[in-house]
Each structure stands twice: as C-alpha cells, then as structure tokens.
Amino acid sequence: MSGPQCCSNPPTLNPRSGTGHVEELAGFKTYVTGSVDSKLAVLLVSDVFGYDAPNLRKLADKVAAAGFHVVVPDFLYGDPFVAERSDRPLAVWLKDHGPDKGFEDAKLVIDALKSKGVSAIGAAGFCWGAKVVVELAKEALIQAAVLLHPSFVTVDDFKSVKVPIAILAAEIDQLSPPALVKQFDEILKAKPEVGSFVKIFPKCAHGWTVRYNVNDATAVSCADEAHQDMLNWFTKYVK
Numbered sequence: 232m233s234g235p236q237c238c239s240n241p242p243t244l245n246p247r248s249g250t251g252h253v254e255e256l257a258g259f260k261t262y263v264t265g266s267v268d269s270k271l272a273v274l275l276v277s278d279v280f281g282y283d284a285p286n287l288r289k290l291a292d293k294v295a296a297a298g299f300h301v302v303v304p305d306f307l308y309g310d311p312f313v314a315e316r317s318d319r320p321l322a323v324w325l326k327d328h329g330p331d332k333g334f335e336d337a338k339l340v341i342d343a344l345k346s347k348g349v350s351a352i353g354a355a356g357f358c359w360g361a362k363v364v365v366e367l368a369k370e371a372l373i374q375a376a377v378l379l380h381p382s383f384v385t386v387d388d389f390k391s392v393k394v395p396i397a398i399l400a401a402e403i404d405q406l407s408p409p410a411l412v413k414q415f416d417e418i419l420k421a422k423p424e425v426g427s428f429v430k431i432f433p434k435c436a437h438g439w440t441v442r443y444n445v446n447d448a449t450a451v452s453c454a455d456e457a458h459q460d461m462l463n464w465f466t467k468y469v470k
Contacts, residue, residue: 240442241314242284249288257343262288262303265295270350271469272300276360281311286441290458297462304340306333330362330383337363341372353469355461357441358382368392375468377461379440382406389418395426397464399457403436
C-alpha cells in the first residue's frame with residue numbers, strides 16, 4: 232500500500248512557515264492558527280513529511296481564515312520521513328510511525344480541544360494521515376472527515392464510517408487508484424445515512440494537494456480546487 236508516490240516531490244521543511252505559531256497541545260508540538268475563541272476546530276493530519284511542510288501550513292492558514300481554529304500536530308515526533316536516507320526506507324520508517332499510533336495520538340488532541348471548549352471538530356488527512364482520519368470517522372470522534380489522496384485505507388474502512396466523509400483522490404495514484412476509489416464511493420453511497428462526497432481529480436498525482444510546485448500555475452489551481460472542496464465540506468458539517 233505504500234510506495235514511491237508516497238515520497239515523491241518532498242517539501243523543503245520550514246519550521247518558521249505559516250502565519251500561526253507552534254505550541255504544545257496534548258503533549259505534541261502543534262502548529263496552531265486561527266481564532267482561539269472559535270468553537271469550531273479543524274485537525275489536519277500530515278503526510279509522512281510532517282507538520283513543518285510550508286504548503287500544509289499555508290492550507291491550515293486558509294482554513295483558519297474561514298473561521299476555524301486549526302491545529303496541525305507533530306504526530307511524527309520530530310522524525311519526518313527523509314527520502315535521502317537510504318538506510319531508512321519508507322517500510323523501515325513506518326515501523327516507527329504506524330497510522331495506528333497516529334490514531335491514538337489524534338484522540339488525545341481531540342480530547343484536548345474539547346477541554347478548551349471546542350464544540351465541533353473536522354479532520355483532514357493527507358496520504359499517511361488519511362488512515363488516521365478514517366479511524367476517527369469510524370469511531371465518530373469528529374463531526375466530519377476529509378481524506379486527500381489517501382494511503383493505507385481499505386474498502387472495509389468505509390463500511391464502518393459513521394460521520395460525513397469526503398474523498399479527494401488523484402487520477403494518477405498507485406496507492407488509491409481510481410478503480411479502488413470508485414469502490415469506496417459505492418460503499419458510501421450504500422450508506423445514505425452518512426453524507427459522502429467523492430471526487431477524482433484528472434491529471435493529478437498522489438500528493439498533489441500539499442506537495443505541488445508553487446511556481447506551476449496549473450498545479451496550484453488544482454490544489455486550490457481541492458482545498459476549496461475540503462473547506463466546503465467542513466463549512467457544511469462542522470458547525
């Protein structure tokens with residue numbers, strides 16, 4: 232389920248990127264942006280490159296501008312995947328950073344947000360983070376979920392989803408190819424009690440929503456379209 236596309240176009244990490252700040256939340260270093268007075272929160276769960284990715288933080292700021300309190304925790308414990316490390320390929324790295332651990336960590340962050348008075352929470356997961364978010368959706372620990380070019384998710388995951396969920400997928404994706412995404416869609420359509428939205432972006436490749444080239448106008452436009460779909464989903468269900 233994991234392969235080269237998980238690691239393509241790695242970002243240049245920058246801990247000073249974004250207009251927000253880093254603080255500790257539930258024991259995790261967390262990029263926080265948006266109004267601290269908002270009762271509506273959005274949790275963004277990164278891909279294997281972690282929370283210092285500038286495009287991810289830029290997206291967090293965009294969601295915050297719509298009125299949400301946005302948190303991007305470091306569920307990788309300061310140890311993002313480094314493609315150049317031949318001694319630690321992805322399969323080895325994943326042994327230390329399984330999405331199952333990310334799910335347990337995410338529950339702590341959700342509890343912390345609720346303790347601060349947050350009344351509704353949406354969560355979006357990118358690649359690795361999508362598996363974390365689908366687990367939250369299966370336990371109904373959030374009000375809405377968005378999966379962007381998901382990795383590790385299975386047909387069975389969607390049979391158990393209990394909250395409104397959107398899947399934003401890529402046409403060029405070895406991890407969640409269109410044929411598999413269409414199976415996800417069929418399962419969700421058979422659950423009318425759970426709102427769903429599934430979209431496959433033509434000519435886009437795995438990782439396009441956060442690992443796009445900022446100097447490529449077409450890539451930026453495709454990413455912006457996905458970001459708006461995500462924001463529309465949260466505006467509809469996180470309230």
